[in-house]
Amino acid sequence: MAKKRIPPKGTSALNAQPRLHQHAHEIQRYGTVNHALPLELEEPVRLEMTEQLNQLLADTMTLRDLYKKSHWQVAGPTFYQLHLLFDKHYDEQVELVDSIAERIQLLGGVSLAMAADVAETTRIERPPRGREEVPVQLSRLLDAHQLIIGECRTLARRASEIADDGTNDLVVSEVLRTNELQVWFLSEHLVDVPLVKAKEPSLTAGAA
Ligand SMILES: [Fe+2]
Numbered sequence: 001m002a003k004k005r006i007p008p009k010g011t012s013a014l015n016a017q018p019r020l021h022q023h024a025h026e027i028q029r030y031g032t033v034n035h036a037l038p039l040e041l042e043e044p045v046r047l048e049m050t051e052q053l054n055q056l057l058a059d060t061m062t063l064r065d066l067y068k069k070s071h072w073q074v075a076g077p078t079f080y081q082l083h084l085l086f087d088k089h090y091d092e093q094v095e096l097v098d099s100i101a102e103r104i105q106l107l108g109g110v111s112l113a114m115a116a117d118v119a120e121t122t123r124i125e126r127p128p129r130g131r132e133e134v135p136v137q138l139s140r141l142l143d144a145h146q147l148i149i150g151e152c153r154t155l156a157r158r159a160s161e162i163a164d165d166g167t168n169d170l171v172v173s174e175v176l177r178t179n180e181l182q183v184w185f186l187s188e189h190l191v192d193v194p195l196v197k198a199k200e201p202s203l204t205a206g207a208a
Helices: 043-073 079-106 115-121 134-161 165-190
Strands: none
Touching: 043 079, 043 115, 043 134, 043 165, 079 165, 134 165
């Protein structure tokens, strides 16, 4: 039997040495929800909602990162305004990511967090590592928004059907409306209007 070490007089048994490199089993597996919570929402409802919210989370995290990529890599005469706009939208997506992830946790679930897991889960097409032209950057962002908006509409309706009003409210008031607004700001950049010289009306138009 090992001898119990007796601390020297005047010292306590406590030790200031940090305990490093610790490992243990997970306390909750991904894809599960806590059995009972005082939310008046049954376990199957919370399980379904957290699963769908994790899909929305993975896609929102991907769109967030697509905005930072666009912010860094944008080129051309509209560099400055797009550089700023992309970063503004990035910041707004960061807020959404936090709201969605925390909704999953409060429903008793486990939110996705790490890039590798997000990459495996997202439905947004992976862009190349290199730089792309502005119209292509804008199109990629708009495609990602469209996918997320579709998910929001489906998820909001389902949340309402199974009486998860909090998820319905989050998805409609925050996620859907932010995405709709960002779509407007992006898509107006793809309207082909002259910058300096107005298009003259053709001579034949209006002559009849
Ligand atoms: Fe920056």
